[in-house]
Amino acid sequence: MDVSRIENFTETGLAFPFILYDGDEAAGLKDRYDAFQEQSRASRGRETFIKPHLLARWVHDIAVDPRVLNVVEHALGPDIMLWSSDFFVKAAGKGTYVTWHQDTPFWHLDPLDKTVSVWVCITPSTVESGCMKAVPGSQRDGDLTSEWRSKEGGASQEDLLSRQQMLSRDFSDEDALDVELSPGQFSIHQGLTVHGGQPNPADFDRIGFVLRYITPDTRQLKAEDSALLVRGEDRFGLYLHETPPDEDFSPAAIQQIDEVYARPSGFNDMVVK
Numbered sequence: 538m539d540v541s542r543i544e545n546f547t548e549t550g551l552a553f554p555f556i557l558y559d560g561d562e563a564a565g566l567k568d569r570y571d572a573f574q575e576q577s578r579a580s581r582g583r584e585t586f587i588k589p590h591l592l593a594r595w596v597h598d599i600a601v602d603p604r605v606l607n608v609v610e611h612a613l614g615p616d617i618m619l620w621s622s623d624f625f626v627k628a629a630g631k632g633t634y635v636t637w638h639q640d641t642p643f644w645h646l647d648p649l650d651k652t653v654s655v656w657v658c659i660t661p662s663t664v665e666s667g668c669m670k671a672v673p674g675s676q677r678d679g680d681l682t683s684e685w686r687s688k689e690g691g692a693s694q695e696d697l698l699s700r701q702q703m704l705s706r707d708f709s710d711e712d713a714l715d716v717e718l719s720p721g722q723f724s725i726h727q728g729l730t731v732h733g734g735q736p737n738p739a740d741f742d743r744i745g746f747v748l749r750y751i752t753p754d755t756r757q758l759k760a761e762d763s764a765l766l767v768r769g770e771d772r773f774g775l776y777l778h779e780t781p782p783d784e785d786f787s788p789a790a791i792q793q794i795d796e797v798y799a800r801p802s803g804f805n806d807m808v809v810k
């Protein structure tokens with residue numbers, strides 16, 4: 538399966554690599570991330586992992602960049618909302634990993650296949666630093682959940698996911714592609730594409746910025762939710778509309794995100810590290 542072309546996405550459920558930034562812009566991403574977390578500690582008293590695009594302009598700019606949205610439009614069509622986003626950190630030498638899973642069964646979204654995740658690389662993501670691995674074509678098998686396992690119920694404490702999705706089929710590294718990316722590059726996978734990843738034995742934290750896009754007719758079944766319209770129109774009115782940050786960590790931006798964290802797409806302001 539040729540995953541280098543977004544035109545094959547219906548078949549592959551996975552495509553990479555695409556270039557968002559190169560040169561100085563790509564090389565500067567890690568410094569911007571560090572400055573973001575420093576400002577977050579100063580303004581909010583803690584680091585921020587969920588929906589950082591609602592707090593800083595440069596993060597929001599990634600979410601609406603045409604180089605990203607043109608790829609997403611191939612998968613979702615012309616009307617696109619950003620439902621959530623997260624900085625996904627696999628800390629150096631900590632032994633944490635990600636078990637095989639599909640994204641949308643975690644999120645109470647219906648249908649499960651009109652969501653995509655775009656994974657933007659901030660620090661080098663290679664086999665040596667525990668890059669994401671994904672199984673092309675696995676999205677065509679639908680929801681593979683056989684059971685959920687909580688941390689209290691035996692899921693590994695080293696798994697970076699909040700709970701474990703037990704799958705009705707076994708997957709191994711041989712089934713998967715290594716989604717190796719350099720800073721400034723990105724991949725896209727469908728909400729049902731099986732993916733995971735090994736620990737990061739490198740001497741630096743492997744950091745990605747992951748954007749979760751949906752179509753406006755995708756329902757949230759759990760509770761009232763909000764999202765940011767990033768392209769086209771919302772003709773369904775299923776979500777409260779969020780607004781981009783006016784300035785980095787402004788009082789209005791912080792107030793909005795505190796409200797958003799109580800909703801399903803806010804994941805209770807959780808730490809993804």
Ligand SMILES: O=C(O)CCC(=O)C(=O)O
Pocket residue numbers: 625627635640654656667668669670732733734745747
């Ligand atoms: O960052 C990773 O290695 C895994 C990310 C992931 O599971 C996701 O974005 O859904």
